[in-house]
Amino acid sequence: MKSLAELAAIKEKMKQNATMREDGKSATRIVVGMATCGIAAGARTIINAVTAELAKKDLEHVTLAQTGCIGMCRLEPIMDVIVPGQDPVTYVHLTPEKVTKIINDHVINGNIVQEYTIGAYEDK
């Protein structure tokens, strides 16, 4: 170890640990429905897509959680994006492609992808 910069590089690499194991109130959370209905509709591919996307974009400060059935089984796979201080946004009928767009537009740039939300679906 020759410099503080070297130390900082290791810390950066381990950043996910810190966000994950703190109480997590300040982090953006993505919650995927993983009840039987969700799994049947393909929620596992969605979880895998989210994990892959977060890793690819270096978004270690975002936590990924699972939840049970929220009652709208026909709209599965469903996921919520919860940015601290804002209302949760629920996305429905997900595909891996939609996940990529949501993470890029909403999680990174803060623009809700209206067309995939539950609101847009119900207006149809």
Add this chain to the structure above:
Amino acid sequence: MNLYRSHVLLCAGTGCVASGCHAVSDAFEAELKEVGLEKEVKVVHTGCFGLCALGPIMIIYPEGSFYAQVKAEDCKEIVDEHLLKGRIVTRLLYHETVCEEEGMKSLSETGFYKKQTRVALRNCGVIDPEVIDEYIGFDGYLALGKALTEMTPQEVIDIVKASGLRGRGGAGFPTGLKWEFAAKAEGDQKYVCANADEGDPGAFMDRSILEGDPHAVIEAMSIAAYAIGANQGYVYVRAEYPIAVHRLQIAIDQAKEYGLLGKNIFDSGFDFDLEIRLGAGAFVCGEEPALLLSIEGHRGEPRSRPPFPAVKGLFGKPTVLNNVETFANIPQIMLKGADWFSSMGTEKSKGTKVFALGGNVTNVGLVEVPMGITMREIVEEIGGGVPNGKKFKAAQTGGPSGGCIPNVHFDVPIDYENLAAVGSMMGSGGLIVMDEDNCMVDMAKFFLDFTVEESCGKCSPCRIGTKRLSEILEKITSGHGKPEDLDKMEMLCTHISKSSLCALGQTASNPVISMYKYFKDEYKAHVYEKKCPAGICKDLLQYVVVPEKCIGCTLCAKVCPVHCISGKVKEIHVIDQKECIKCGVCMEKCKFDAIIKK
């Protein structure tokens, strides 16, 4: 890099190892593989979470679910439900985190954790102690880096002095001052040593820190070495702490590999090397000079001070010797500043103190609290009170060197001075809770017998005095005590504490003095009435049959191991007091409460 969506923290401290965490860990990892989650979920073995009574403990993030007393057969349910389907397994949650309504409370809201402030234990139960990167991820070695690259040794000493940190081994000597003495002492060679010879029965703070966060101790010792100009350090740890020794050795090896120990650390020209020295578990080796002698390879015996180790210590060279917990505070003080640290605690005792909570208390475990907290808060709120509806009687702090704090002093803010004022001491942090069923003469005898065993024998007040004192207590508990024995006991206590060579002897009579002071009636009952009010001292109690309640079922006569109960079916039974060995089995088995202890 691989991103894990969930971290499963499994306590691998000694407490949880004893309750079977390895079997849980194996079963859990097998289950993860079974459902193909091993790349998504990271299993981390950490140090102690503190709630040892509820081990094995498992925390799953990001939800922060705290599962207690997990068994290997529960792992399938946790993996299938929680990790696969996202449904928290409520039945396994620590009962205090379960909410009536939906969801669960976070750990920091539970009684056990709410009043705790974790400084020395901050990484225990959070990081994997066997992976240096995890420590660095939580600001590890940053304090050392800053000290070496941005500060002078004197600036380091000034921060430690300003923080008000005092020795956590028990005596409470200001740490910064100790460092300054060693820095100013003349010497071509200086040493930094860590005292991990934790000998008090019931104390396990140092062990938990070494097991849960060994790098914090290494980092702090390096900082101390820089401050005083040492290049060699030793950690003196007892051999009966195998997990602590193992993890510390791993940590030292990793630090060496990263160049955080060795030559020219942080390119600053500063060299520091660290070695472990194993102690054979003699209580006296926790005493500064004895410990240093033992590191040198000699028999661990105390000597009179001065000269203090800061001037003439290990191999006759200036040496800083601090307790493990003291060291564990240092990196945080360097990072967050002296003001942050001194904002916690009381006027003369700053920061926090780790206590190993044991005895008759619900939440047996490890707690870290700000100085100034009261015994009531520790025992009732954090400790969850005395189990089985018993009444709190007293708490022993400082182990066999300390004294008891009776319930009348329950609201005294805990710091070094206040504890000394009520006749106890901070000690290294063992805190043993006693309830109404504990006999204070018996307790005093227990602690004293420990010191009799551990006395090194060098000076006669301690070697002979404690033995004689123990004999007097034996006399009292066996019902042969005379009134003058109480006076003799008091006088002997004073002599031992005034004339012993080292702290072991000087403090040996503390439990007797303080328990006699606060529970005089109990001692007198033993001597004058030949009675043990708590019903512990066997020679002073009798098991008798209450004639009105006995229906003559013969059960007691059947279970009595020495056949001293006589009586026919449907007749009142009688216990032969001469033959009775007072095992209590008859009272336990009687279905009609017809046998009592008096």
